[in-house]
Amino acid sequence: MTIRSVVRGVGHYLPERVVENAEFEATLETTDEWIRSRTGIERRHFAAEGETTSQLAIKAAQAALDDAGMKVDQIDAIIVATSTPDFTFPAVATMVQAGLGSTTGFAYDVQAVCAGFIFALTNANGLILSGQAERVLVIGAETFSRIMDWEDRSTCVLFGDGAGALILEAAQGTGSKEDRGILSSDLHSDGRYRELLYVDGGVSSTGQAGFLRMQGNQVFRHAVVKLAQTAEAALEKAGLGAQDVDWIVPHQANLRIIKATTEKMGLDMDHVVTTVADHGNTSAASIPLALSVGKQRGQIREGQVIVTEAIGGGLAWGSVVLRW
Structure with a gap:
């Protein structure tokens, strides 16, 4: 028999404050139509003053536990993907652990920016396959509103805050592509492209948090090619093809990136779960948020083949193929 990491529950949390595109018109040379036409974003959520990444993560984690019908003491490990931690240290994951009331297991963070959840999910799968953990809570949580330059209209209109969580559990499979659970993953990074997407601050450089900087056109060009390639590579590893995919x-x-990547894979938008219009870019939180919303909508159902893929600063990118 083969051990597989099967999804048992998902959940998400979004801050109460909703920021429509029109709000930016008062302070920036931009319009709702300009933002929508170039990104597909209509609104996003911003954390309240004093509301931290760990607080968002705890609420998403509890929602995932409730969805799975589990208690936190059944969880062996917690992994949080984030680029906007509460503090330099300790890890957000340890604060989530405490916030959920857990005193067992272990917890740590993963940082791969927008690709963080893919890296964290792959890491969690490795823990389960190696026997280090039986159940892993994987969270993507961000407060990107804290690192925006509000005078830079090319970036500050793109990002939002939120958190999504997923619980993986070890289960027996046959070793075939028909198994439920994670079937394959594909990870990459290339540090030569650091200048395309980065934050211009840090502990050992400026001593300040800094602001997000991005060369949008270059990121777009890399994203479409690399996302399609990694998704196709992961499908091939799983013994599957585009025709087997129920949902990307x-x-x-960015909706244009999503559409271009999907077209490059030979699929249409009927196979894509999208939340970008309502959430904006929530970095490492975006995929678990979309998985949770997709399940709530009734789009994602047991037995379906799901492809998740992401690219972020580093550059770092990758994909995971799983059967729900």
């Missing part, structure tokens, strides 16, 4: 659940960065 992509990183929700």
